[in-house]
Amino acid sequence: MTLARTFGCARFAYNYMLRLRTDAWYQRQERVGYHETSAALTALKKTEDHAWLNEVSSVPVQQALRHLQTAFANFFAKRAKYPGFRRKDGRQSAEYTSSAFKWDGTSLKLAKMDAPLAIRWSRTLPKGAKPTTVTVSKDTAGRYHVSILCDDAVPAKRTANGQIGIDLGLTHFAILSSGEKIGAPNTFRKYENKLAKLQRRLAKKQKGSVRRAKAKLTVAKLHAKVADVRRDFLHKLSTRLINENQVIAIESLAVSNMQKNGRLAKSIGDASWSEFVRQLTYKAEWYGRTLVGIDRWYPSSKRCSDCGHTVQKMPLNVRSWMCRECGAIQDRDVNAARNVLAAGLAVSAHGESVDPMSR
Structure with a gap:
């Protein structure tokens, strides 16, 4: 009380x-x-x-x-x-x-x-x-x-040997330059039907009634569960990447602009890319890691990570392609992650700016 x-x-x-x-x-x-x-x-x-x-x-x-x-x-x-x-x-x-x-x-x-x-x-x-x-x-x-x-000194971590590039997606939440693909948790999607059912029940309750208050609390608890599961996934993944790698390169995304796409807005919001990058940012600062953001206009998907040849156009439905110059068969997402890592290492080592027009 x-x-x-x-x-x-x-x-x-x-x-x-x-x-x-x-x-x-x-x-x-x-x-x-x-x-x-x-x-x-x-x-x-x-x-x-x-x-x-x-x-x-x-x-x-x-x-x-x-x-x-x-x-x-x-x-x-x-x-x-x-x-x-x-x-x-x-x-x-x-x-x-x-x-x-x-x-x-x-x-x-x-x-x-x-x-x-x-x-x-x-x-x-x-x-x-x-x-x-x-x-x-x-x-x-x-x-x-x-x-x-309270004042708290974050204990230092040992220097890691790993270097990783990250390409974010929807089918897979993160694709790493090592070739690993981390599945998207799709937390909201898993509870979407149950949430809709509970919200329909809430809408039928009389305003100001005790039953409406109970129904509203039930909906809030499910929303809290979705947020907790999503946050748990992001913290575990970001902590793992920070522990394993000294340099992390990731593509900078204009999430707010991407969410204007009505077909993808719900999935993008469910992925919580911005929160993932925020966690990587402060954890990298805590533990002495280097986090490099690559310009979103950098042609990471269209450039062959083996020879550097850049394809002029590549529709989203193309998930793998063969380079005309070297003949290498590239997985679109893994290739993008490798290019992001290469660009991030260039920035980290020489302070270069990654300009797609100059490469």
């Missing part, structure tokens, strides 16, 4: 001050910043109608105003859209700074809570780590999560 009240107070403060700042600008052309909203929150707590804001820790409520300020800063910097109101049935979170929690090395107790949280740890904190921020969140599937921020 304490967490539920804290979520509600933080959400209310965020939405109330968002409305305050929006009205101040559109009605009076007046800019309201963090300090003004903080003073407004203090005055609001003193009113009889909003005295319930004092029943929870003041830190998560105050942090909500900081998050609102960050949202506006991202909007003015054109990094994000205009801040939106937080929903009661959406993801909930409360952020506690060091003054609002106690950590004794084994248990975590939050302000205005009688007992420590019952946590099932997914990993242990580093020895001697001093947490600075604790974020408790609840997703739409009803699951609670605790995220603890």
Whole structure:
């Protein structure tokens, strides 16, 4: 109950001050910043109608105003859209700074809570780590999560001998220059029919009823399962490639543009190429690996990886072809991965730019 009240107070403060700042600008052309909203929150707590804001820790409520300020800063910097109101049935979170929690090395107790949280740890904190921020969140599937921020030195990995080029696809998620083809998990496709059935049941429930709430939770749990399975696959694959290879070359893709293709948008979204590249990027930085992005216009599929001859045209339905110059029979995807690796090694060794027009 304490967490539920804290979520509600933080959400209310965020939405109330968002409305305050929006009205101040559109009605009076007046800019309201963090300090003004903080003073407004203090005055609001003193009113009889909003005295319930004092029943929870003041830190998560105050942090909500900081998050609102960050949202506006991202909007003015054109990094994000205009801040939106937080929903009661959406993801909930409360952020506690060091003054609002106690950590004794084994248990975590939050302000205005009688007992420590019952946590099932997914990993242990580093020895001697001093947490600075604790974020408790609840997703739409009803699951609670605790995220603890602390200083952590990532242990270095030994230099690997491998070098790999990666060509991403839909039939196979990743094709490696070694010739290995990693099948696409098609996570969403596997649960698509079951999800459609559950959503049809949800649509028939009366709005505001208890049965609708239960049906909505069931749908959210299935969505969460799909996301967890997909994330697990991406983490295992990216970690394996980072452990085995010192240099990783991958083609840069304009995923947002590719998703404009109505026939492929669902499969591209299910593949989560952008998330895979994001994981490779930060893991390579952590462990001292070299990740090279190759320009998407580089003719990796049309160039023979044996002799360098480039075919003028190659439709998507051509999956294997014979080079007219050297006679080598090339698998389209494996050949592309090998060319991506060669281009990546050139960039890594000499700092060259891979320009398809100059090759």
